[in-house]
Amino acid sequence: MLDFNHTSSFAERVNETIDAALTAENAARIPRDYLGGSRLGHACERALQFEITHAPKDEGQDFSGQLLRIFAIGHGLEELAIRWLRGAGFELYTQKGNHPDGGQFGFFIADGRIRGHVDGIISAGPEGFSLAAPALWECKTMNAKNWRACVKDGVTKSKPVYAAQIAVYQAYMEASVPGISAAPAVFTAINKDTAELYHELVPFDAELAQRMSDRGVRILQATDAGELLPRVAANRDFFECRFCSWAERCWNLPT
Template structure:
């Protein structure tokens, strides 16, 4: 009789050792993802997706493609998450289509729908637009989708996107304004852990759209004049810089915190 346990290296009560093949495969994929990300050209415009952030200086650093602090580049895990979020749009769009919605997500030439202003220095690209569907709502309607981990998803379900994720709300308002889609937008959030789908209508907030548009102008004009916009924090130990929870909101660590508070502005 074969002793299937003999020499297995398994010690009861401890976690199973990670097979060398698992480490090798993960390392190969991570290396490829990192190389692909480094090969991508940085954006040369203010993106609508980040204008709702608290710190104007951070938005300006992003617009100018200022090098991030050492170790603050996108980790392979983050690159995986971003790609999964992009693929999630295709999954959810497919669900809507088989349910009978007329959802447009790209132009005939395959490009995304979007807008640009300030001579191309301010841009935004939408996930899609509902032209019609089996649900009673006003059409056409902007569609914005996010794939979230469980705790973030629950926050959105509990509080709504405008409170739980104001950066997303700012993005939606800008799209509604610039693409002339004033009807309530349909925001969907996919729980990456359970594949549950949350849907809510986001009313057009003209004030927020104008505020965010003014921010874009401010970032571009200050950058052209060689001026640095003010920080939102008063010191490097602030949550906005080092990351963490503040006033019920989660802030990721700023990728330029050391540069911002160091010798260079």
């Protein structure tokens, strides 16, 4: 018999069913066998090695339904940002060619072992902006605290991993979109809590791009040689380690 008095239990059951479907869908995805350009700025090289070799995550560290929903909401908000920027007069391309199946813009280097997909390319801004183009467009969603830090300090200081991604993408996209590294990238951050938007022009940082590119090569070479790169920290309480999906595995190793 249906129990109409227990709405919370109904909600829980629906959510469990949704999350089971989401986690099953995620588990069926073929895992990346390359180093994502967006990951190159991650603080720990060893964590990136665990990631690209698909080392099993510690117990309870697989993506939960909630985390998968957070990712999906981020993608949904990015679609809205595209619509808002286009509505404001930015010529923003997110697919190659005019066809929706044209594929995302991206790069494929080191025999495809380092790859990235860009959120978009701006070919012109609205009148009065004198925007240099073509410009890389990167969009991120953040909670209010991170968004405020980004507005206050800028993306390079508040989110170095995003700054590294932008620099790497500008460098690697130059071959297919000539001039993209000469124009500052347009970075958009969406405050998920308040719907406020922040935009920043990020000039190309060639030194950062080179450093990240060298890092990618070093990670791939060490992984191929079966060599584990050093930990990012000397003790397990370090911020990155506390949130790392391989902390047990990592700190149980002798070095």
